[in-house]
Amino acid sequence: MRGAYGGPRVLLRRLREVMAEPVTAQEKLDRIVVLIAANMVAEVCSTYVLRVDGELELYATEGLNPEAVHQTTMARGEGLVGLVARQADAINLSDAQSHPAFSYKPETGEEIYHSFLGVPILRAGNTLGVLVVQNKAHRTYSDEEVEALQTTAMVLAEMIASGELSAIARPGAEPAVRRPxxxxxxxxxxxxxxxxxxxxxPRTMATENLIAEDPAKEADRLDEAVEKLRVSLDQLLSEDHVAPAGEHREVLEAFRMFANDRGWARRMREAVLQGLTAEAAVERVQSDTRARMLRATDPYIRERLHDLDDLANRLLRVLTGRESGxxxxxxxxxxxxxxxxxxxxxxxxxxxxxxxxxxxxxxxxxxxxxxxxxxxxxxxxxxxxxxxxxxxxxxxxxxxxxxxxxxxxxxxxxxxxxxxxxxxRARRQAQYLALRDEPSETRDGTPVKLMMNGGLLVDLPYVAETGAAGIGLFRTELQFMVAPSLPRAGEQEALYSAVLDAAGDKPVVFRTLDVGGDKVLPYMRTIDEENPALGWRAIRFGLDRPGLLRSQVRAMARAAAGRELRLMFPMISAVHEYDDAKDIVEKELTHLRKWGHQLPERMLLGAMVEVPSLLFELEELLSKVDFISIGSNDLIQFMYAADRGNSRVADRFDPLGTSMLRVFKTVADAAIKADKPVTVCGELASRPTGALALVGLGYRALSVSSSSIGALKAMLRQSTLAEIEETVAAMMEGSKPARARLAEMAKAADQN
Missing domain, CATH: 3.50.30.10 (Phosphohistidine domain)
Structure with missing residues (x-):
């Protein structure tokens, strides 16, 4: 294809000049359609823009009646233009009027034109409009011409996305890209x-980087980046820590398959040779692919869209030299x-x-x-x-x-x-603040401790601000996750000391490292597992890497010198694991004592109840621990065999279902019988209905997010224990009206 202006590269350079001119958006569009028509040796070139109301409006034309501009509209799916928009794919016809989707618009004067080529104006796979060329002669446009028009449409997509056209749009008919x-x-x-x-x-490049100064150089950059991407994926798959099977490996294998697909690389190279930069070519090809895959009905194909998005992002990072995040x-x-x-x-x-x-x-x-x-x-x-x-x-x-x-x-x-x-909300928070120093109790005087969950230094001021009864769960792993390298013992000790200082005379419960699963330490080699939630994590990790657990216990003990230290172990699945963890603590205390360090004035050890197997050893466990804490997030997912990190099944379990209520009741009764403190520190306790249900089951200590404390205290002070217990007892028998009544109690308390 070569027209009066010398082909697509020349066209793109001229388009860049037009885009840079200090003229109105309408003038730019008018000049652009003239340039495209001349370059394509087309008698008509028209730009249709998708509006917020779903209509396609003629915004500029060369060859059709100029009075039809901003007057001619059609629905998405109406006529050939609407069909291009709906399918997000090109339509190339030698006799447009014989096509069943052809729609005659008398005001345009297009009845004398037979050949038709329309391409969608796409950005990130979303249709923003349609670009059309037409000729009187019966002809089918070549593949090169289709490719050139698609490349040109990408420039128009950037113009539409920038919001420039909003200035010339009628109110209520603005371009859809900027619609609410x-x-x-x-x-x-x-x-x-x-x-x-x-x-x-970030997935898109700056507009000024769309058009290449030197296409040959851009092609070399693209080839080099694709090769680097392929090599990096091969290296990843050959590393020892990548499991020979499993979901993570399958994803990497899919990446490698796509990266080695010749069609993918060829389409990007063709876009570069049309005059786009390497980055724009990647974006152009991925936008076209995304548009097709978004309209696919096969769920497998739609799932692969994310793989292709990730692969395109990886390639863009190679090209630009920037990291993600x-x-x-x-x-x-x-x-x-x-x-x-x-x-x-x-x-x-x-x-x-x-x-x-x-x-x-x-x-x-x-x-x-x-x-x-x-x-x-x-x-x-x-x-x-x-x-x-x-x-x-x-x-x-x-x-x-x-x-x-x-x-x-x-x-x-x-x-x-x-x-x-x-x-x-600010006024309501002020009301909660007024309750800060008021007792946390039900309306009939039953006390319920409301402690807060934490894990970072930024959490510490909330102890005083919320009037929390203490820190019922301090997630020590967050310090490890935010650090660029393994925190030294001194750094750990400083954090734990700061936490105890902020709490003052209020209790603090430190949870030892709960890493593994989806909580990956960036400086430690990861192990791919089929099901990380059930894998090498939490206390299992700590017992297998006792040096890490010992250094953490040592830092806690030194930080708590002369003070009380409460420490609990996560994901205990059998009593012998608690015994093994306790032995490590005893060894560290012996070590500190030997070297003359001051020890904590009082040491309390506990376990988290979050693995169902432990429910059948509760009596033995309670005879050994000083306290227990229920991690409701993990306990619920394990009870229902539903991965909480999997969005497909995350809503398939009921935290307040009959079975879970009975489990919580079993633990509460066992702790009361053994005269051992029990706290619930998972997400369930932070929800109004969940908190009420737990109180009704016998729990008198909850550890919740700091933002929930005020609302929960206000709710408890509006509720009576007798009413809560009666409602929860009915829920345990499967009463749906009782559940609705509990929700109403929570809602009514929040509105008072």
Whole structure:
């Protein structure tokens, strides 16, 4: 293909010149269609833009009646243009009028044109409009011409996405790329975040980097980057720590298969030779692929979309030389982080003082990234499909962590409504603050200790601010996850000492390292497992690596010199594991005593009840421990055999189902009989209905997120123990009305 302007490379260079001219958006579009028509030797070139109301509007044309611009519209799916938009694929016809989808628009004067080539204007797989060329002669456009028009459409996509066309749009008919988007997902962490989007894995390049100065050089860059990507994947798969089978290896194998696909590399190289930069070519090919796969009905094909997205992101990082994750100095003051998936450590890489919200496609209410988000006080919502591709960096966004609602580019009235809601929440928090020094008890005087969960230095001020009865769970692994290398004993001791200082005379329960599974330490070699949640983690890791556990116990004991130290072990599955862990503690105390170190004034050892097997050794366990704590997150997932990190099954179990209520009742009764303190420290205790249910089952100590303490205290002070116990007893018998009544009790207390 070669027209009057010398082919696609020349066209792209001229388009770049037009894009840089200080003229209006309409003037740019008018010049662009003239350039394309001349280059394609086409008698017509038209640009249709998808509007917020779902209509496709003619925005510019060369060859059709100019009076039809901004007057001709068609529905998505109507006519050939609408069909291109709906299918997100090119249509190439030598006799357009004979096609059954042809729709005649008399005001355009297009009845004299027979050949038709329409390509979708795509960005991140989303259709923004349609670009069309037409000729009077009956002809079928060549593959090279189709490719050239698709490449040109990418430039128009950037122009539409930039928001330039909004200035020439009628109110209510703005381009759809900037339309408000409302979606409801699963609420994970309470709160309301108002801010601007930051993409955890940025996927697009800057507009000025779309068009290549030297296509041959760009082709070499692309070839080199693809080869580096292939080599890196081969190296990953050959490393010892990558298991010979399992989900992680399957993902890497899929990456390698796609990376070695000649068609993928060929399409990117063709886009480069058309005049795009290597980065733009990757984005162009992935956008086309994404558009097709999003419309696939086969769930397997749609699942592979994420693999291809990840692979494209890996290639872009090779090309640009940048790492994934937060870039220094790029976060706005009020940031809403949007991600497909995210590890807990990755979230901790971001500046917490700037984060207002998190929207993550794949996470469950008790996944570890959710726990970290909740600990940081970040409003979090999940289960909004494809959200990372529907937003652009910098988009205004509102995240409602209490309802699961997410608003992208919200209208002013919605923004004002949420601003009012934030002020209302602030007033409610002020009411909770007024209760800080009031006793935590039911209306009829039954005390219920409300302690807080923590794990970072930023959590410590909340002990005093909330009036918490202490720290019922301090997750020591968070310090290890945020550190670039293994924290030294002195660093650990300083943290534990600071925690005890912040708590004053209030109790603190330190949990030894709970790593493994999805909590990976970045500086330690990982072991791929078929099911990490049931694998080498928590106390199993500590007993197999006693040096790490001993150094942690030593740091805690030294930090607690002359004070009380409460320490508990996670994921105990049999009493002998507790005995083995206790022996390690005794050895460390003996070591410190031998070398003249002051020991804790009082030492209390406990175990977490979160593995079902331990339920059948409760009597033996309670005879040996000083206290127990229920980790409801793990206990519930193990009881239901449903991985809490798997979004497909995360909602398939009922934390307040009859079986779970009976399990909680069994543990509470056993602890009361043995006269040993018992606390619940999982997510269930932080929820109003969950807290009420636990109190009704006999629990008098809960360890919850700091943001929940005020609301739970206010709720308990509005409720009577007799009513709670009666309702929960009925729930244990499977009464649905009783469950509804418990929810109403929680809601009524919150409104008072």
């Amino acid at each position: 988007l409302n979606a409801t997902g699963t609420p994970l962490a309470d709160g309301i975040g108002l801010g601007h989007v930051v993409l955890h894995e 937060p870039a220094a100095g790029t976060m706005p003051e009020n940031a809403i982080l949007v991600a497909r998936t995210m590890a807990p450590a990755a979230l901790l890489d971001y500046d917490r003082s700037r984060l207002r919200g998190l929207v993550i496609e794949e996470a469950g209410p008790t996944s570890h990234v959710t726990i970290v988000a909740r600990a940081l006080g970040i409003a979090t919502v999940s289960q909004i499909p494809n959200i990372a591709s529907l937003v652009e960096a910098g988009d205004p966004m509102i995240v409602d962590g209490s309802t699961g609602d997410v608003h992208v580019r919200p209208p002013q009235d919605v923004e004002k409504s949420y601003a009012d809601k934030v002020r209302l």
